[in-house]
Amino acid sequence: MSGFVDALVAHEFLQRSLAAGLLAALAAGIVGPYVVVRRISVIAGAIAHAVLGGIGAARWLHEVHGWTALRPVHGALAAALLAALAVALISRHFREREDTLIAAVWAFGMALGVLFVSRTPGYARDLMSDLFGNVLLVQPSDLWLMAGLDAVVLAVALVWHRQIVATCFDPEFARLRGINTELVHLLLLLLAAVTVVLLALVVGIVLVIALLTIPAAIAGRLTRTLGGMMALAVLVSAGLTSAGLAVSYGPDLPTGATTIVLAVALYGLVLAGGGLRRLVRG
Amino acid sequence: MSAVDAVRLERVRFGYEPGRPVVEDVDLAVPDGGFAALIGPNGGGKTTLLRLIAGLLEPWSGTVRVYGRPPRAMRGAIGYVPQHVDVDARFPMPVLDAVLLGRLGAAPRPGPWPRRDVEAARAALAEVGLAGMETRPFAELSGGERQRVLVARAIACEPRLLLLDEPTAHVDLVAGARFQDLLARLRRRMTIVLVSHDLGVVSSLVDEVICVGRRVAVHPTADLDGAVLSELYGDGHALVAHRHDLREPGA
Numbered sequence: 001m002s003g004f005v006d007a008l009v010a011h012e013f014l015q016r017s018l019a020a021g022l023l024a025a026l027a028a029g030i031v032g033p034y035v036v037v038r039r040i041s042v043i044a045g046a047i048a049h050a051v052l053g054g055i056g057a058a059r060w061l062h063e064v065h066g067w068t069a070l071r072p073v074h075g076a077l078a079a080a081l082l083a084a085l086a087v088a089l090i091s092r093h094f095r096e097r098e099d100t101l102i103a104a105v106w107a108f109g110m111a112l113g114v115l116f117v118s119r120t121p122g123y124a125r126d127l128m129s130d131l132f133g134n135v136l137l138v139q140p141s142d143l144w145l146m147a148g149l150d151a152v153v154l155a156v157a158l159v160w161h162r163q164i165v166a167t168c169f170d171p172e173f174a175r176l177r178g179i180n181t182e183l184v185h186l187l188l189l190l191l192a193a194v195t196v197v198l199l200a201l202v203v204g205i206v207l208v209i210a211l212l213t214i215p216a217a218i219a220g221r222l223t224r225t226l227g228g229m230m231a232l233a234v235l236v237s238a239g240l241t242s243a244g245l246a247v248s249y250g251p252d253l254p255t256g257a258t259t260i261v262l263a264v265a266l267y268g269l270v271l272a273g274g275g276l277r278r279l280v281r282g
Numbered sequence: 283m284s285a286v287d288a289v290r291l292e293r294v295r296f297g298y299e300p301g302r303p304v305v306e307d308v309d310l311a312v313p314d315g316g317f318a319a320l321i322g323p324n325g326g327g328k329t330t331l332l333r334l335i336a337g338l339l340e341p342w343s344g345t346v347r348v349y350g351r352p353p354r355a356m357r358g359a360i361g362y363v364p365q366h367v368d369v370d371a372r373f374p375m376p377v378l379d380a381v382l383l384g385r386l387g388a389a390p391r392p393g394p395w396p397r398r399d400v401e402a403a404r405a406a407l408a409e410v411g412l413a414g415m416e417t418r419p420f421a422e423l424s425g426g427e428r429q430r431v432l433v434a435r436a437i438a439c440e441p442r443l444l445l446l447d448e449p450t451a452h453v454d455l456v457a458g459a460r461f462q463d464l465l466a467r468l469r470r471r472m473t474i475v476l477v478s479h480d481l482g483v484v485s486s487l488v489d490e491v492i493c494v495g496r497r498v499a500v501h502p503t504a505d506l507d508g509a510v511l512s513e514l515y516g517d518g519h520a521l522v523a524h525r526h527d528l529r530e531p532g533a
Contacts, residue, residue, distance in 0.1 A: 178358075
């Protein structure tokens with residue numbers, strides 16, 4: 001552990017990695033509880049996988065067509081927001097079963113990504129870090145973008161929290177109070193999309209769903225209000241991304257996968273603790 | 283009391299699938315200050331009718347008016363109480379916060395609730411007999427308590443028209459009896475329309491029974507007898523004998 005601290009002081013890329021984890025934790029802690037109580041984690045999963053299409057397109061435009069200003073994270077953001085819009089609009093206007101739609105968005109994004117990979121020289125090498133994350137590659141410009149996205153998530157949650165809560169708890173009653181629940185649902189999906197992009201930079205798109213839901217689920221076992229759940233989920237997420245970095249650095253393990261294993265282990269402990277308490281109480 | 287009816291439906295037709303109406307040619311009126319019950323068999327369209335009155339559904343044809351205007355324009359005057367099994371029972375929220383949702387509107391409300399809203403929510407909780415439960419998690423309440431929280435949420439809207447969907451379904455008998463007392467108090471200051479399959483609730487309190495089985499028949503409570511019910515439910519339904527308190531209209 002002291003080895004990690006020394007390395008952290010010495011290496012700027014490690015400081016950036018730590019900062020990226022903390023910035024992603026803020027959005028994940030706020031949005032994760034919404035996703036968990038509204039039970040839309042599978043939609044978030046679809047958005048996460050659709051992100052590969054955007055990353056692939058951005059890398060392709062960058063490498064093959066010389067769009068040098070375009071970075072993978074820009075493609076990721078565009079793809080995530082588009083996927084969220086698509087799920088919201090198609091399920092509303094075509095009355096399609098939502099789970100079928102989610103599966104289509106999920107696979108379509110991945111398929112697009114693979115097509116772009118095949119047409120972009122050298123991309124196959126980077127594919128693993130897009131899929132499973134490589135937080136050590138985070139750039140200073142990524143951190144600024146992450147901070148900006150965090151500010152957006154925080155502002156939206158602060159202003160519309162009660163409308164979101166009302167819609168999640170009882171959409172019909174919310175409609176009777178004059179709330180546009182379809183718009184609130186879309187807002188929630190867009191928040192999830194932004195958060196997915198932040199988390200994908202840290203743990204990769206395949207593992208996003210775990211870091212979005214597990215800290216919120218852990219917090220939900222320990223607190224009884226949504227606000228409390230958010231505060232605790234931010235702390236748990238921050239602890240997990242930091243611990244993932246620290247634990248993986250020495251033995252040179254993949255940081256994203258290490259973080260997820262730690263998250264699931266903690267979740268298991270909290271669940272087991274709850275079970276044990278019930279047993280003791282009889 | 284104003285001359286305009288609290289609820290008026292004229293030739294209302296509605297269904298969920300094209301060509302298959304759930305309610306047809308419905309004409310009914312509930313006067314301001316009235317208390318009407320929609321009764322009928324399961325799947326007969328009671329809840330559908332209540333949702334049409336609330337403005338949650340738009341009729342295929344015909345008109346729905348609440349105090350003379352379309353329900354959507356009168357949202358602020360309507361307090362709606364769904365069945366407690368229709369809301370997310372595991373939602374992490376203290377009781378008071380659930381009731382405060384009745385004070386919410388479309389405009390963003392960041393920051394703490396104004397004191398006036400908190401006081402209205404506390405008063406509504408006291409009204410349903412849940413004073414002191416403000417900080418209890420909604421998820422830990424019994425079915426009957428949850429149902430009363432939803433009534434408190436509707437009262438917190440300070441409605442002129444209270445719509446209740448099967449308020450005594452899924453609650454035990456004691457809770458059901460308390461519910462009747464609550465309704466008896468509330469009817470003094472608001473018009474009430476409730477959906478029920480429970481004739482016990484209906485007969486002792488309401489002015490008017492509206493029998494719903496695709497088409498609608500309106501009966502004063504006193505006329506409710508075996509012939510009406512067998513027409514509605516089909517033969518073979520036992521009618522438990524009970525007395526009706528005859529009320530003067532508008533009493």
